[in-house]
Amino acid sequence: MQTTHLVLITTYLLVMVGIGLYYSRSSKVRTGEDFLFAGRSLSTPVMIATLIVTWVGSGTIIGGANFAYNYGPMAGMIFFAGTxxxxLVLLFAARRIRRAARHTVPELLEARFGSGVRTVAAVVTTIAYVGLVASQFVGGGYVLSLITPLTTTQGALIVAAVVTILTVTGGLFSVAYTDFVSAILVFGALIVAVPLILVAVGGLPVYWEGLPEAARTPSGGLSPLQLLGYFLPLFLLLLADQNLYQRLAAAKDERAARNSTLGMLIASFFVFVPVIMLATSAAVLMPGINGDESVLRLATDGHLPTLIGGLLLAGAVAFVVTTGSSFMLSGASNIAFDLFARFSGGKVGERGTLVVQRLSVVAIALVAVALGLYFPTVLDLQMYSYTIYGAAITPAVLAVLFWKRATTAGAVAALITGTGVTIGWEIAGAPGGFNGVIVALPAAVLALVVASLLTKAPDRRTLEAAGVD
Incomplete structure (x- = not known):
């Protein structure tokens, strides 16, 4: 156990909790709106930071690294290309999203398709986001188990506690500003680590020759359908990710929303390219290890200088904390705004909604811990959660933004079909080795189109009510 590593990670976690407590003051967070949107006051630099580190969590530094470790750099680029x-799609839709700003994606769907769709979408979103929160807890457990005597489960419980405290205190205020601090740490650690690891490997020619033969091919030994099964979930989730939509809604105006999205696009390359290089270098230096730990083991096994390794591990924890808190906050908004506030008849008021959001955060944390014990790896857990959301919610959301002919019946059909096929495919054991998105997405899109064409087209008033006409 490296004392330097432990000190750096502990310091980072304490700073994050301190920021959360600072923004828990009643003067900052008075209502459910403040808790979710930070008063719609976020500057462009903070917006860019919170967008990118919200998106890249343990699914990148652990799950994505696992994929690159096992299948090589070119397949890794295809995996991450969805980002x-x-x-780019969000860049074109950013102003529409800001203009049609709602508390949640299900609320956006309600404006176009009605209250029944909102309820179904809220349940589906919450299920998917609990899974994504669980993947962050498991990822954090990996990091702590590598540098302390703790088991992965014990480490996950500690991370769960920190993320829950951070989220339940200041809402988006604390999440956004801890994201900003974390972004600086993450980018710095990744950019510095890559050249040092390439030197440790022996240079690019040695790195390339050291990769397994299949890992030097574009597919990494996977069939085209298998590779597509890994690309699509990430791509589909991003297209309609409620987290990102809420961040764009928190921007000061439509221009800030668009500029922040452009900044996120540029920043994304400074994350996933270094992760691919580090993970595949680990395949050369440490063949046969658990791919989930590939980037982390570069630090813990002495392949990086102690200080840089500690910063890389702290950056990995930063990924986990920021993304976990974001998905937790977003899932809590579904429970508070789409379910509780709606079915309580609006009698709870703003302060009551804030209390429900905070209680929902705790509930999500408890369920996520239990779910994290079921899935064997972060990659498995993230693929399952991405697919539920991407196959069920994304077709309906894109229909709101881009297809005026979509109807309520089509949206309901897509939600139920996408969710049902994903869960059924998982229960069946993923026949043929294909991720569920390969069957769930076509089934959901087909259900959306057929049901919409068989029912009456929406009138212009309905389209205008959604705010995207």
């Missing part, structure tokens, strides 16, 4: 491609 910049999805951001």
């Amino acid at each position: 910049p491609l999805g951001i």
Whole structure:
């Protein structure tokens, strides 16, 4: 156990908790709106930081690294390509999203498709986001188990406690500003680590020759359908990620929302390219290890200088904390705004909604801890959660933004079909080795189109009510 590593991570966690407590003051967070949108006052630099580190969590530094470790750099680029491609789509839709700002994605769907769709979408979103929170807890447990005598489960419990405290105190105020601090740490650690690891490997020619033969191919030994099964979930989640939509809604205006999205696009390359290089270098230096630990073991096994390794591990924890708190906050908004406030008849008031959000954060944390014990790896957990959201919610959201002919029946059909097929595919054991998105997405899109064409088209008033006409 490296004392330097432990000190750096402990210091980082204490700073994060301190920021959360600072923004828990009643003068900052008075209502559910403040808790969720930070008073719609976030500057562009803070927006860029919170967008990128919200998106790149343990699914990048652990799950994505696992994929790159096992299948090579070119396949890794295909896996992560969903991020910049999805951001490009968001770039064109950013102003529409800001203009149609709602508390949640299900609320956006309600404006177009009605209250029944909102309820179904809220349940689906919460299920998916609990899974994503669980993946962050498990990822954090990996980090702590590598540098302390703690087991992965014990480490996950500590991370869960820190993330919950951070989220339940200041809401988006604390999440956004801890994201800003974390972004500086993450970018610095990744950019410095890559050249040092390439030197440790022996240079680029040695790195390339040291990779397994299959890992030097574009597919990494996977079939085209298998590779597509890894690309699509990330891409689809980003297209309609409620987290990102809420961040864009928290921007000061439409221009800030668009500029922040452009900044996120540029920043994304400074995250996933270094992660791919580090993970595949680990495949050369440490063949046969658990791919989930590939980037982390570069630090703990002495392949990096102690200080840089400590910063890299702290950066990994930063990924976990920032993304976990974001998905936790977003899932709590579904429970508070889409379910509780709606079915309570609006009698709870702003302060009551704030209390429900905070209680929901705690509930999500408890369920996420239990779910994290079920899935064997972060990559498995993230693929499952991404697919539920991407196959069920994304087709309906894109229909709101881009297809005026979509109807309520089509949206309901897509939500139920996407969720049902994903869960059924997982229970069946992923036949053929394909991720569920390969069957769930076409099934959901087909259900959306067929049901919409078989029912009456929405009138212009309905389209205007959604705010995207």
